[in-house]
Amino acid sequence: MEKKILQKLYKEDKKSIRQIANELGYHPDTVHYWLKKHMIKTRSKTRKSQLQKIPIDEIKKKINEFGIRGYSKQLGIAEGTIRHYLKKENKI
16 A cells, blocks of 8 residues: 555545545555554544534434445444444434
């Protein structure tokens, strides 16, 4: 994996390792390996979920439209993350 591509996607575009893996067709562990190999400093895993930026009504609307699996793929996050967020917010 080329360093320039990883720097653009990870550092400039602020994409997650999982999003990069999905986009490039690799496993997240492979992307993480190459980030380390190219000495690209990784971000902390304790990032706030991007779901917190989306109004709960919008999340529900998108889930009804695309399903949890489809919506999670659009956002580039795990299905379990959406389920956990909805459960935490007492919305399911």
